[in-house]
Every structure is written in C-alpha cells, then in structure tokens.
Amino acid sequence: AQKVTQAQTEISVVEKEDVTLDCVYETRDTTYYLFWYKQPPSGELVFLIRRNSFDEQNEISGRYSWNFQKSTSSFNFTITASQVVDSAVYFCALSEVLNTDKLIFGTGTRLQVFP
Amino acid sequence: GAVVSQHPSRVICKSGTSVKIECRSLDFQATTMFWYRQFPKKSLMLMATSNEGSKATYEQGVEKDKFLINHASLTLSTLTVTSAHPEDSSFYICSARGQLEGEQFFGPGTRLTVL
Numbered sequence: 730a731q732k733v734t735q736a737q738t739e740i741s742v743v744e745k746e747d748v749t750l751d752c753v754y755e756t757r758d759t760t761y762y763l764f765w766y767k768q769p770p771s772g773e774l775v776f777l778i779r780r781n782s783f784d785e786q787n788e789i790s791g792r793y794s795w796n797f798q799k800s801t802s803s804f805n806f807t808i809t810a811s812q813v814v815d816s817a818v819y820f821c822a823l824s825e826v827l828n829t830d831k832l833i834f835g836t837g838t839r840l841q842v843f844p
Numbered sequence: 845g846a847v848v849s850q851h852p853s854r855v856i857c858k859s860g861t862s863v864k865i866e867c868r869s870l871d872f873q874a875t876t877m878f879w880y881r882q883f884p885k886k887s888l889m890l891m892a893t894s895n896e897g898s899k900a901t902y903e904q905g906v907e908k909d910k911f912l913i914n915h916a917s918l919t920l921s922t923l924t925v926t927s928a929h930p931e932d933s934s935f936y937i938c939s940a941r942g943q944l945e946g947e948q949f950f951g952p953g954t955r956l957t958v959l
Contacts, residue, residue, distance in 0.1 A: 766950075772935060774888075774950040820887065831878065832939075832948065836887045 731756050733823050733835035741841045742811050750806045750838045752821030758782075763797065763804045764822040764832065774820075780804065811842045846872045848940050850951035857928055858959055865923045865954045867938030873918035874940035878948065879911075882935040894921055928958040 732755040742748045754763065765777040778788065780797055788795045792812075796805045808815055821835040847870040857863050867877055876895050880888040894900040894915035902908050910932075912924040921940075925932050935955050939948040 771952070772937075772955070773952040774937065776947070776950070779947060831890050831893055832888075833890075834888045839885075 731823055731825060731833045733821050733833055735819075735821055735835035735838050737838045738836070739839045739841070741843065743843050744812060745810050746842075747807060747809045748811050748840065748842075750808075750819050750821075750840065752804045752806065752835060754802050754804065754821070754823045756823060756825060758825045760825070762824045764820075764824070765795065765804075765806050766820045766822065767817045768820060768837070769817045777806075777819075808840075811840075813842050813844055816840060816842045846870075846940070846942065846949045848874075848938065848949045848951040850936075850938055850954050852954060853952060854955045854957075856957045856959065859929055860927055862924055862926045863928055863956060865925075865936055865938075865956075867921045867923070867940065867951050869919045869940040869942070869949070872940075872942045872949075874921070874942055875918065876941045877915055877921040878939045878941075879913060879921075879923050880937045880939070882937060882953075884935075888937060891923075925956065928956070930958045932956065933958045 734753045761782045763780045767775040785797050792809045794807045818837045818839045820837045822832045824832050849868045851866045878893050879891045881891050882888045890903050891906045892900045892902045892913050894913050896915050896918050900913035915921040935953050937953040938951045941948050
C-alpha cells in the first residue's frame with residue numbers, strides 16, 4: 730500500500746532560520762514520483778517539485794533544497810534563511826506511475842515563520 | 845505552467861440543495877481530472893478520477909450518487925454535490941492532467957458551506 734508520512738504537524742521558526750520538513754513514503758512500486766506542494770492561507774496548491782524514483786540527485790532551487798534518499802524512503806525539504814512569506818502548509822505527495830498517477834498526500838506540515 | 849480554474853470559489857447553500865462546482869483547464873486539454881476534498885487543517889483526499897467521455901472512478905468510501913462527476917469535454921469537469929448536508933462542508937479542489945504521466949495542475953479550490 731502507498732502511504733506518505735509527515736510526522737511534523739507544526740513547526741515554528743524565526744525569520745532567517747533554516748528549517749527542514751520531513752517526508753517518509755511507502756510504496757511497493759519501483760517506479761514512482763514524489764512531490765512537494767505549498768498551500769498558503771488562500772488555499773491554492775503551489776507546485777514546488779516533482780522527482781522521479783530513478784533520480785536521487787539532490788536539488789536546489791534558490792532557498793529551497795530537497796534531499797531524496799531511497800535507502801530510507803525519505804524526501805525531505807529544506808528552506809534556508811526562512812522568510813515570513815514561507816508560512817504555509819507544505820504537503821509531500823506520492824504517485825505511482827502505473828496507477829493512473831493519482832496523488833497520495835501526506836497530512837501536511839504547517840510552517841509558521843515569525844519576524 | 846498550465847492554468848486550471850474553479851467556479852465558484854465560495855458557495856453557501858441550504859441543507860438539501862444541490863451544488864455544482866466547475867473545473868476548467870484554460871490553456872490545455874485535460875484528458876484526466878481529479879477531485880479532492882480537504883477538511884479544515886487536514887490533508888487532501890482523492891474523491892474520484894474522471895477521464896473525458898467516460899464514467900468517473902470513485903475512491904473507496906465516496907458515494908457516487910452523492911458526488912456526481914461529469915467530464916463532458918477535454919476542458920471541463922463538474923462535481924455536483926447532491927442534497928448537500930452540513931457534513932459536506934469542505935474545501936473541494938480539482939486538478940487536471942494533459943497527458944499520461946504528466947504533471948497535475950491544481951485549481952484554486954471551492955469552499956462549500958452547507959447551512
């Protein structure tokens with residue numbers, strides 16, 4: 730069965746701190762995609778990254794970076810030098826390519842960045 | 845990225861009435877659309893997957909007669925909540941995919957409140 734676990738329900742940091750959001754997944758497939766989405770208070774989901782299971786290279790995009798480790802089934806997300814605008818709920822998600830690409834979401838981590 | 849719209853963004857209705865929510869892909873043809881439901885401070889749960897011109901596939905526990913989904917064209921899918929009750933109050937989000945294994949693009953969501 731597929732499952733995505735985000736153990737951190739809420740994280741609070743002060744601006745300029747670095748913060749890592751954890752994501753652990755379960756799947757029996759060897760081919761799958763992992764995602765991170767941001768949901769600000771407005772509710773609209775903002776796509777951040779998609780990573781396929783064959784690409785374990787870490788990725789950096791500005792202040793965002795992602796660490797994918799198949800050995801531990803983890804896909805963690807780090808924000809460096811956090812800003813107040815980073816305050817949102819962040820969802821990690823999994824899709825199994827051969828199963829119509831439906832997304833299985835984690836429970837989300839609410840990040841609050843205080844000035 | 846591709847744009848997906850939803851209408852209305854908010855709706856308040858009386859118990860027992862039916863409410864229709866539209867999901868449109870504005871600049872691409874969506875062969876598949878997904879409908880999610882999100883309770884306050886909770887994760888997104890997939891309700892159903894619809895392919896243009898065919899019947900929707902509902903997830904376990906989702907009542908087909910309660911949540912009617914129509915995907916009549918490559919740019920429009922509708923979700924009708926029939927005989928709405930207060931427990932149907934939720935945030936409904938659609939997503940659309942243009943091609944197999946392609947990325948899903950999310951709409952801004954519709955907040956339904958049933959009085």
